[in-house]
Amino acid sequence: MTDLDDIRAIAQRHAGAPHPAMPRLHIYRIxxxxxxxxxxxxxVVCLVLQGRKRTFIGDGVLEYGPSExxxxxxxxxxxxxxxxxxxxxxxxxxNLFLNPAVISSILxxxxxxxxxxxxxxxxxxxxxxxxxxxxxxxVGLLDRPDEIPVLAPHLEHExxxxxxxxxxxxxxxxxAGADTRLSHIRRAMAFVRQYYADHLSIDAMAxxxxxxxxxxxxxxxxxxxxSPLQYQKHIRLHEARRRLVTEHAExxxxxxxxxxxxxxxxSREYKRLFGAPPRRDADTLQSIVEADP
Numbered sequence: 001m002t003d004l005d006d007i008r009a010i011a012q013r014h015a016g017a018p019h020p021a022m023p024r025l026h027i028y029r030i031x032x033x034x035x036x037x038x039x040x041x042x043x044v045v046c047l048v049l050q051g052r053k054r055t056f057i058g059d060g061v062l063e064y065g066p067s068e069x070x071x072x073x074x075x076x077x078x079x080x081x082x083x084x085x086x087x088x089x090x091x092x093x094x095n096l097f098l099n100p101a102v103i104s105s106i107l108x109x110x111x112x113x114x115x116x117x118x119x120x121x122x123x124x125x126x127x128x129x130x131x132x133x134x135x136x137x138x139v140g141l142l143d144r145p146d147e148i149p150v151l152a153p154h155l156e157h158e159x160x161x162x163x164x165x166x167x168x169x170x171x172x173x174x175x176a177g178a179d180t181r182l183s184h185i186r187r188a189m190a191f192v193r194q195y196y197a198d199h200l201s202i203d204a205m206a207x208x209x210x211x212x213x214x215x216x217x218x219x220x221x222x223x224x225x226x227s228p229l230q231y232q233k234h235i236r237l238h239e240a241r242r243r244l245v246t247e248h249a250e251x252x253x254x255x256x257x258x259x260x261x262x263x264x265x266x267s268r269e270y271k272r273l274f275g276a277p278p279r280r281d282a283d284t285l286q287s288i289v290e291a292d293p
Contacts, residue, residue: 002132003129003132003133003136004067004132006136007047007049007132007135007136007139008049008050008092010140010142010143011027011094011139012029012092013142013143014027015027015029019142019145019148021145021152022141022148022152024099025096025138025139026094026097027092027093027094029091029092030051030082030091031085031086031087031090031091032082032086032087033082033083033084033085034081034082034085035081035275036054036079036080036081037081037274037275038077038078038079038238038241038273038274039077039078039079039080040075040077040234041072041076041077041122042072042075042097043072043073043074043097043098043100043175044072044096045069045072045095045096045098045163046069046072046093046096047067047068047094047127047135048066048067048069048070048091049093049094050066050090051065051066051082051084051089051090051091051092052084052091053065053081053093054080054081054082054083055078055079055080055122056079056081057076057077057078057079057224057225058221058225058230059225060225062122064124065084067126067132068126069124069125069126069127069131069163070124071125071168071171071172073121073122073172073175073223074121074175074185074186074189074223074224075186075189075190075193076121076122076223076225077231077235077238096138098172098175099156100175100176102156102160103172103175105157106157106160107173110161110164120171120222120223121185121223121224122225123167123168123171125168126167128162131159131162131163134158134159134162137155137158138155138156138158138159181219182223184211185209185216185220185223185224187209188206188209188228189220189224189231191204192205192228192231192232192235193235196232196235196239196258196259197236197239197257197258197259200232202216202228205220233269234273236258236260237258237269237270237273237274240257240258240266240278241270241274241278241281241282241285244278244281244282245282248282248286251266251267251270251279254266255267255278
């Protein structure tokens, strides 16, 4: 058996809720292809074990399958779709949500690496043998939970080191520092997420990032794949979806609460992102939640 086979077998055993001692490691199993749906990525590294996934970020489309890693270095809005899965061969993937402090501590030991030029906030690359071996040993701790407190931190460090030494290295180095170019863009992204319902100007966002408007706009789109105002719109729609599901509110009142001035425009943009009108989509999600054991 290969390392990928071993990881796949472990993932089949432990798919579902994360282990409480490894809360940033999630294992996903999906038995059927899905429609494209809106989502917000947190900084994460994803390893696909079986099946295929398609992710739409801005105008870009990424498709990736077994033994390929996707790294996301910022809080990106996207559309995700599992495009290859079945009951016999489900989509299986590992997600490890990134801890910048871990990456920073490794970089301190790898001194001499310059900050890379800011680029895309995401990327896909094939996982080599050393990286797959690191994944196998980290995930294998789920079969030996008593070892997690001692070994998991060391194995996560090794996994991050392998990623830093590979094709994703420049991307990961962007998220490690508190004063990198990417950190300035992420500061503006956090500002947008906090004040998503307000009428934010590009000037105000650029000021938070400490950049001129032209530089900010160019770098923001390079990282996120969308313009700052498109990003704000996506954040509004995700918050609207959350309110519709959890508060059972009327679509029109939610539209105004998240910053829309037109309920009809809200409904059109919501359907474009989530594939169904607001109330129908929320009812579908609520039925899924209620049916989940």
